[in-house]
Amino acid sequence: MRLILLGAPGAGKGTQAVHLAKYFKIPHISTGDIFRANLKAGTPLGVQAQSFMDRGELVADSVTNEMVKDRLTHDDVAHGFLLDGFPRNVAQAEVLRAILAEKKTPLHAVLEFSLANEEIVARLSSRRTCKDCFQPSVGVDKCPSCGGDVYQREDDKAEVIARRLEVYQEQTAPIISFYRNEGLLISVSAAGNVEDITASAISALSRVAQ
Numbered sequence: 037m038r039l040i041l042l043g044a045p046g047a048g049k050g051t052q053a054v055h056l057a058k059y060f061k062i063p064h065i066s067t068g069d070i071f072r073a074n075l076k077a078g079t080p081l082g083v084q085a086q087s088f089m090d091r092g093e094l095v096a097d098s099v100t101n102e103m104v105k106d107r108l109t110h111d112d113v114a115h116g117f118l119l120d121g122f123p124r125n126v127a128q129a130e131v132l133r134a135i136l137a138e139k140k141t142p143l144h145a146v147l148e149f150s151l152a153n154e155e156i157v158a159r160l161s162s163r164r165t166c167k168d169c170f171q172p173s174v175g176v177d178k179c180p181s182c183g184g185d186v187y188q189r190e191d192d193k194a195e196v197i198a199r200r201l202e203v204y205q206e207q208t209a210p211i212i213s214f215y216r217n218e219g220l221l222i223s224v225s226a227a228g229n230v231e232d233i234t235a236s237a238i239s240a241l242s243r244v245a246q
């Protein structure tokens with residue numbers, strides 16, 4: 037299964053990605069997590085990405101595309117992958133289409149999580165993130181997945197949230213119609229509890245691909 041997850045920041049993409057990757061036994065590739073891991077390790081890539089991330093802006097396409105292109109050469113993508121946070125604009129979607137066309141491994145589906153704006157803001161401002169594995173959580177001191185300490189991401193602070201939502205509307209939302217035109221789009225409501233949303237995503241995906 038080669039799959040993309042789409043949805044505004046805070047729609048729960050990252051949480052659902054972990055469950056879906058496990059269910060379909062495919063690697064979860066989150067560009068945000070890769071940037072945060074590089075930031076933590078102090079690599080040149082991390083240093084380059086930090087100011088964009090802290091302001092809620094997109095990291096330059098040239099940097100992001102190269103990083104994803106490289107990630108998609110790893111052996112673990114032989115049986116598919118789940119991309120979370122990429123593509124984030126039409127230019128990235130076109131680069132991805134070209135990479136996959138060259139490898140003759142086209143996408144099976146693009147899953148969009150939809151959620152009302154007020155709910156998005158409420159979720160983002162109460163969200164915490166694991167320092168070790170970057171898993172998001174709400175209302176806990178330790179990461180539910182690995183026990184690591186949690187912190188509030190710089191870009192989950194109120195001032196930056198507004199900008200991220202703007203960037204999503206302006207740059208990322210247009211790829212929803214891009215994939216609808218390709219016949220790949222599946223939309224699932226992101227309201228409700230985590231397990232129910234995972235279940236509806238799995239049932240929608242089982243109808244289109246394996």
Ligand code: ADP
Pocket residue numbers: 044045046049067068069071088089090092093094095096100120121122123124128191200
């Ligand atoms: P969320 O989905 O919660 O907004 P992510 O963890 O996916 O957050 O991304 C955090 C930040 O990392 C983004 O705001 C952006 O600065 C950077 N980033 C992640 N993916 C991309 C991408 N595909 N293109 C450009 N920047 C990206």
Ligand code: ZN
Pocket residue numbers: 166167168169170171179180181182183184
């Ligand atoms: Zn963790």
